[in-house]
Amino acid sequence: MVEYRDTELDRTLAALADPTRRAILARLTEGDARVTEVAAPFEMSLNAVSKHLKVLEGAGLVRRDVRGRDHWLSFDGAPLTAASDWIDHYRRFWEGRLDALARFLRDNKANKERRKDK
Numbered sequence: 001m002v003e004y005r006d007t008e009l010d011r012t013l014a015a016l017a018d019p020t021r022r023a024i025l026a027r028l029t030e031g032d033a034r035v036t037e038v039a040a041p042f043e044m045s046l047n048a049v050s051k052h053l054k055v056l057e058g059a060g061l062v063r064r065d066v067r068g069r070d071h072w073l074s075f076d077g078a079p080l081t082a083a084s085d086w087i088d089h090y091r092r093f094w095e096g097r098l099d100a101l102a103r104f105l106r107d108n109k110a111n112k113e114r115r116k117d118k
Contacts, residue, residue, distance in 0.1 A: 012079040015059035028075035035071045
């Protein structure tokens with residue numbers, strides 16, 4: 001079970017690593033769109049955009065619905081929840097460590113000042 005979640009997280013983070021894919025996701029947060037509409041603002045071939053879309057689909061961030069000849073794309077933010085949870089776990093971990101370091105430094109400084117006063 002953990003291995004599956006790790007693979008899912010890997011796919012999500014890899015998909016988000018590319019600025020073109022992040023731009024595609026930003027566009028799809030505005031609403032569903034046809035592939036050609038999503039590809040229009042990019043200075044690359046439709047084939048290149050399709051490769052980015054496959055990565056996003058593989059990560060579960062984009063869903064495709066074929067209606068006749070049109071391929072409609074929609075954003076699915078569910079995989080971002082797992083990524084956010086993972087990031088939050090490590091944020092809390094490091095905040096705790098940094099808080100402990102701050103307490104240690106503050107206490108150490110206070111101890112040194114007390115020793116000077118004696």
